Amino acid sequence: MLPALIATDVDGTLLDADELVTPRTKAAVRAAVDAGTTFVLATGRPPRWIPPVVDALGFAPMAVCANGAVLYDSATDRILSAKTLSVDLLAELAEVATRVIPGAGLAVERVGRSAHDAATPQFLSSPDYEHAWLNPDNTVVSLEDVLNAPAVKLLIRKSGASSADMAAALAPHIGLEGDLTYSTNNGLVEVVPLGVTKASGVDEVARPLGIAAGDVVAFGDMPNDVPMLLWAGLGVAMGNAHPDAKAAADEVTTPNTDDGLARVLERWWL
The missing domain is CATH 3.30.1240.10 (Hypothetical Protein, Haloacid Dehalogenase-like Hydrolase; Chain: A; domain 2)
Structure with a gap:
């Protein structure tokens, strides 16, 4: 399966222990994006904490923020949708x-x-x-x-x-x-x-593009990633992940400190 969409958690997954995107991970993500694959951040972070990630990646992806409650277009700095507690x-x-x-x-x-x-x-x-x-x-x-x-x-x-x-x-x-x-x-x-998760947020991005869950590879490391790992066609937990995330995933890669995300993406790109 060549994924049509990559959805990744940020902290403990895309970023290393120093909160950086390593050169290897950046190259793998860039190769996938250059090949036409949609790349989405799926994070508990609020939109205001996305710009440093954009700077580290070198491009501005769509971001599912607040564990799925907010859809943020980092390229235009616009909140596209927000689901709220009354x-x-x-x-x-x-x-x-x-x-x-x-x-x-x-x-x-x-x-x-x-x-x-x-x-x-x-x-x-x-x-x-x-x-x-x-x-x-x-x-x-x-x-x-x-x-x-x-x-x-x-x-x-x-x-x-x-x-x-x-x-x-x-x-x-x-x-x-x-x-x-x-x-x-x-x-x-x-x-x-209620009903809001990273899975629902990523689906909100994928559905208008005609991308089904089975065409998504998702990465995560904590319980807030579990719904997304279960929903995606290929759910990948990091080697440093919480046991609940590992149990929900289809496979476990190496830790975020050892380019775990890049090692999976390199199967298709690079």
Whole structure:
């Protein structure tokens, strides 16, 4: 099978340990794109965190962001679509999250018309929200202000906790209201609208192009990649992947630190 579309996660998959695209991976991706293959980023990242990836790749692909909730055209810097959690649903989810996970802090991701739409405050967190990564770009506001407008993603964070344990505790309460997942095991769980996954986001790109799931090769490393790995004709987990991602994949390649993505693409290109 010569894939018609490549869909890849970013962190832990396309990028190496230094958050770079290695020369080998860049060459393999470039060869596929030059041959006419569609290349799509599928990430938990918001659109505003896509430009560094574009710079590393050397071209601007379509990006499925926020675990499938946002379709972002990085070439034109336009948000093409966004699926949101309503204000009423955010209030329900916040009540459940803080009751089931005592001490959890909450944050939301919103999008405007472009990656850095100044008219839309994009990453809002409550005062007790502790970040799971370095160099956060949030705005601290009251919990009421966090929840007062629709959002593409709700983030539930408890420092020192396990994301897997948090997700297991929340699933019975949230599973019928939103899609619950995580991309790090560092005490951070993410909720997007029900039915929204990386698979649904990539399908939103592929379908108008006449590309079926069977013609897609997808790469990932964490539980938020599982729906996409199951959906794609060929789902590839990285050697460094979470056990759930490996179990969902058709095959496991080498880690992101050893050009795992490139090694698969080189079967068809280069």
